[in-house]
Amino acid sequence: MRFSLTFRVRFSALLVAVAALSLNNAARADVPIVIKFSHVVASDTPKGKAAERFKELAERATKGRVKVEIYPNSQLYKDKDELEALQLGAVQMLAPSLAKFSPLGIREFEVFDLPYIFPTKEVLYRITEGPVGKELLDRLQTKGITGLAFWDNGFKVMSANRPLKVPADFRNQKMRIQPSKVLEAQMRALGAIPQVLDFSEVYQALQSGVVDGTENPPSNFYTQKMYELQPHLTVSNHGYLGYVVIVNRKFWEGLPGSIRVELEGAMREATQYANAIAQNENDRAMEAIRKSGKTVVHQLSDKEREQWRTALAPVHREMEARIGRDLIAAVNREAAREAARDGTKDAARKPAALMGR
Structure with a gap:
């Protein structure tokens, strides 16, 4: 039985x-x-x-x-x-x-899924190690x-059966994601078709053609041998895991x-x-991926990255009601403070939610 x-x-x-x-x-x-x-x-x-x-x-x-x-x-x-x-x-x-x-009813954790919300690890750690992070952990008690x-585990890259250099390249590509409404919105904003799958099922799904591509930090992409199946990888650093x-x-x-x-x-x-x-492991994995000769690694130009950011900026506004406008604003304030300290004014360091406004 x-x-x-x-x-x-x-x-x-x-x-x-x-x-x-x-x-x-x-x-x-x-x-x-x-x-x-x-x-x-x-x-x-x-x-x-x-x-x-x-x-x-x-x-x-x-x-x-x-x-x-x-x-x-x-x-x-x-x-x-x-x-x-x-x-x-x-x-x-x-x-x-x-x-x-999110399936437990704690949607605030999806703030980490927002594309380009963390310009640096320093901003990330000020969130996870500060009052915002503590408040998020406290929500789990109930x-x-x-x-x-x-x-x-670092920032994510995109992989697929074809090069993904500009948003138009994502059109109709079936992309595996974790169960997150933010990640669904992200893929749809790029023109892709999001497919929710357990992590343990991704290799077989790529092998059988159930999905065309996925997003992962390089360490996951390498240790799960996805490089054997995915001929193209884009160093987008678009999201965090x-x-x-x-x-x-x-x-x-x-x-x-x-x-x-x-x-x-x-x-x-x-x-x-x-x-x-985390960073060292991902750097080592990326080097191993390159050395394998099975996956072409694409680096985005400044112009290409700007296209990604522009295409993904509406996701922040779309998710304000779901995640919380104040929470998103708190992360953006940390990003803005770092930019002010570093004196960086370039668009590549601005909080993504401000792009296109």
Whole structure:
């Protein structure tokens, strides 16, 4: 007899709940507390490496009282299932992409999907590490989730079966996206046809022609071997991909206080590591893609990039009601402050929402 995923997850959650009743006693009895950390990308991506670093730091800090089990590459759950699994307690920790929270009713996280909203990583980190980032994490509490940290994976490139140098090149191209209304609007603004697919299904979809192209940071494009199937890649840096490390709230709050403090320290160190390696990992991946000889890498000229920005600027205005005008304005203020500090007045550094106004 086959059972549905929901049944299996709920049954697993019941077992976890029963086990949680003796969690404090287990800690005192030197029986390790197990944290199942599930994610959907390869172990050698920035997220995969950061997860392994957290495991190392957490087990060392707790002197073996906590055991972290890492399940990469959708071994346990795919994109569409992992958040439900966490809420039900079948896994304790995830690091989903920022686009994944809208189905839970928290649309504000889609601000990270807006094209060209972050001119630099410095602006990004002032958002994720400042009051805006804290407020976003706090919103997860009502969903039975505790947000611990933001992990970086860099800016995205576009890939397809043909060169994508100007918006007209996207016409009628079927482009894989994550489940995000912002990303849907982005692709439609470029003239493409958005196709929502789980990350684990992208390679096969590219291989079979279900989709013509996709967007990813170079590290994902390389580690998932998409370069074997996509003859063209454009260094557009049009959007951002990052993650939120989250835990099941009941599990987290049920931990002994001393262990929770040690895990918070391990997470801070792992986050510093994750954000430090992201750019280097993407640079290395891009070099490997070039060396493969299977994908032509296109660099946008200033004129071409300006066409992209002009085509995508209306997405910001379209999404104000969905994401929140004040939140978008807060990000744009940070971008404007950096531009003022650096003395940069060129259009390439202006917040995208201001383009075309």
